[in-house]
Amino acid sequence: xxQQRVVLxxxxxxxxxxxDLRLAEEAAPGPGDVVDGEMLVRVLxxxxxxYLRGVLAGRHLGSAAVPLGGLVPGRSIAEVxxxxxxxxxxxxxxxxxxxxxxxxxRAADAQRVSMPEGVPRSAALGVLxxxxxxxxxxxxxxxALTPGDTVVVSAAxxxxxxxxxxxxxxxxxxxxxxxxxxxxxRLATEYFGYAASVDRRxxxxxxxxxxxxxxxxxxxxxxAGGEVxxxxxxxxxYGARVVLCGLMDQYNDGPPSVLPATPLIGRRxxxxxxxxxxxxxxxxxxxxxxxxxxxxxxxxxxxxxxxGLAAAPGAFxxxxxxxxVGKVIVEVASRDADT
Amino acid sequence: xxQQRVVLxxxxxxxxxxxDLRLAEEAAPGPGDVVDGEMLVRVLxxxxxxYLRGVLAGRHLGSAAVPLGGLVPGRSIAEVxxxxxxxxxxxxxxxxxxxxxxxxxRAADAQRVSMPEGVPRSAALGVLxxxxxxxxxxxxxxxALTPGDTVVVSAAxxxxxxxxxxxxxxxxxxxxxxxxxxxxxRLATEYFGYAASVDRRxxxxxxxxxxxxxxxxxxxxxxAGGEVxxxxxxxxxYGARVVLCGLMDQYNDGPPSVLPATPLIGRRxxxxxxxxxxxxxxxxxxxxxxxxxxxxxxxxxxxxxxxGLAAAPGAFxxxxxxxxVGKVIVEVASRDADT
Numbered sequence: 001x002x003q004q005r006v007v008l009x010x011x012x013x014x015x016x017x018x019x020d021l022r023l024a025e026e027a028a029p030g031p032g033d034v035v036d037g038e039m040l041v042r043v044l045x046x047x048x049x050x051y052l053r054g055v056l057a058g059r060h061l062g063s064a065a066v067p068l069g070g071l072v073p074g075r076s077i078a079e080v081x082x083x084x085x086x087x088x089x090x091x092x093x094x095x096x097x098x099x100x101x102x103x104x105x106r107a108a109d110a111q112r113v114s115m116p117e118g119v120p121r122s123a124a125l126g127v128l129x130x131x132x133x134x135x136x137x138x139x140x141x142x143x144a145l146t147p148g149d150t151v152v153v154s155a156a157x158x159x160x161x162x163x164x165x166x167x168x169x170x171x172x173x174x175x176x177x178x179x180x181x182x183x184x185x186r187l188a189t190e191y192f193g194y195a196a197s198v199d200r201r202x203x204x205x206x207x208x209x210x211x212x213x214x215x216x217x218x219x220x221x222x223x224a225g226g227e228v229x230x231x232x233x234x235x236x237x238y239g240a241r242v243v244l245c246g247l248m249d250q251y252n253d254g255p256p257s258v259l260p261a262t263p264l265i266g267r268r269x270x271x272x273x274x275x276x277x278x279x280x281x282x283x284x285x286x287x288x289x290x291x292x293x294x295x296x297x298x299x300x301x302x303x304x305x306x307x308g309l310a311a312a313p314g315a316f317x318x319x320x321x322x323x324x325v326g327k328v329i330v331e332v333a334s335r336d337a338d339t
Numbered sequence: 340x341x342q343q344r345v346v347l348x349x350x351x352x353x354x355x356x357x358x359d360l361r362l363a364e365e366a367a368p369g370p371g372d373v374v375d376g377e378m379l380v381r382v383l384x385x386x387x388x389x390y391l392r393g394v395l396a397g398r399h400l401g402s403a404a405v406p407l408g409g410l411v412p413g414r415s416i417a418e419v420x421x422x423x424x425x426x427x428x429x430x431x432x433x434x435x436x437x438x439x440x441x442x443x444x445r446a447a448d449a450q451r452v453s454m455p456e457g458v459p460r461s462a463a464l465g466v467l468x469x470x471x472x473x474x475x476x477x478x479x480x481x482x483a484l485t486p487g488d489t490v491v492v493s494a495a496x497x498x499x500x501x502x503x504x505x506x507x508x509x510x511x512x513x514x515x516x517x518x519x520x521x522x523x524x525r526l527a528t529e530y531f532g533y534a535a536s537v538d539r540r541x542x543x544x545x546x547x548x549x550x551x552x553x554x555x556x557x558x559x560x561x562x563a564g565g566e567v568x569x570x571x572x573x574x575x576x577y578g579a580r581v582v583l584c585g586l587m588d589q590y591n592d593g594p595p596s597v598l599p600a601t602p603l604i605g606r607r608x609x610x611x612x613x614x615x616x617x618x619x620x621x622x623x624x625x626x627x628x629x630x631x632x633x634x635x636x637x638x639x640x641x642x643x644x645x646x647g648l649a650a651a652p653g654a655f656x657x658x659x660x661x662x663x664v665g666k667v668i669v670e671v672a673s674r675d676a677d678t
Contacts, residue, residue, distance in 0.1 A: 246604075
């Protein structure tokens, strides 16, 4: 049996292009290829994430570089076809599979997926997955929020940003979204419940941000880097907390992002660099809390779904240009039960 | 009776020049000028501090701008000549007097000075004063030190840096000094007990710093900004703590200091902007601890003393060029008891 997979055709420069990735066919792994402790899984929903841009350029900490012709890495929701002990056939797991239809994975690396009623399984890749945990760690571990604080979030409608923004709102804070484009600005307030939103592409966005934050910015979650980071840091309130967790600008080979030191001193700011892998200890509480909020309709999620593995390169390019709306998922296969 | 004072002759640009300040003569205040709640004091030791550069340029937060012809501000150890209730004639106080021989001060602003045996009164302007409190707050409140941590301090032989470096050494840390010039590099290790020192003027200073910190930098107190800040941040260890408390480079109209965001995220760093005024609550404990350490000879101080108010402008210029060695004090007058 042949399967499709997406491989690296060329190291991306600047914005990733579809030609940097290539669809390939090869023999799919079968039950006979599974050894002890492994499982054969079928990929259903593939997660498309910004950090992959750094992996493809060989500069993501903790990830091996991808050779030319090598499989593009990525996490998926997958269905267990050949189980290992402790797993069952047909069970859904969240696991690193890469961009392909079938994968052999170590059972120890696979997390069982179980969603509350009404929450799509793919939430395990977004609001209930790594992006959500990133936001949860940022908000609960580093932001030290008090009701009434002004909290600014960049990339505010993405899975990290929208989780953080909603958690901060539920904690009684005034939340302000920084987004790219008027559509996302509308979405931020109307769908995700931010009190205000600012389109960073507007020439006067810093003035608009200042107007939306009359008492300054008490906490800021940066997913942007670059000019957005500098602009928000200039608006910090006394005692502000800044969490850095992604540098979208820099992923696309933008210049190294920098922070101005003067406002950090003058406003007595605290800044934290966050890498989600450090915060696995929060996962049980995070999963319980956010699943309940989703189930009760107090938090919302938003996904942009693409059909078929062949759509993955284009979906990734959209994401890296900020043209996506919500968490980007590629539906590689449907479960029999779903259709 | 006439007195000497130093006034602002010209707003400094770049490095402050002696011509930016001017010695003036005017009638000294007398007992008849003292109203209720005030005291007449005679300045003995005048403190010369880097933050004054920003005050003279009208850009120091929380300080009024100095008009042309206006008195240069500054703290002193002064002797009470006409006391207020709660003070006695001949008592020593630490108080804002400006750069002049006599001053009328509010009694409420004057702190009584009492030093342990063998510690000079001028320590109240350095290691036991604002610079020392800055270092103490940085080390005890923000550095979260563990014995064995590698702690880097810039401007490491100045009053802030040398206090921080010695406190960190006494806390069981490997301390590394970043200083300007070979003389200070020698002083850092031989006099202040740093384990190693690096001359930031050496072209390969970053490599030397890396060699002195084989496990990376766990905590960094920045008094420098500019290139030094960027160079040390590139060497941070995982979980590093950075405290920003001064930007010498920028005081001299250098370009705004910036921090690179990538290492702050990758090393999961925490950064704190420190302004000493926020940490007055630490003062009693700070004074008790550091006074004891000085008295017992476990900590050392170093002063560069200049004689006479006329020497103050030159001393300030030396300080801002980093040519001073230790805390800069101008001895404006001697106490009768001292001679």
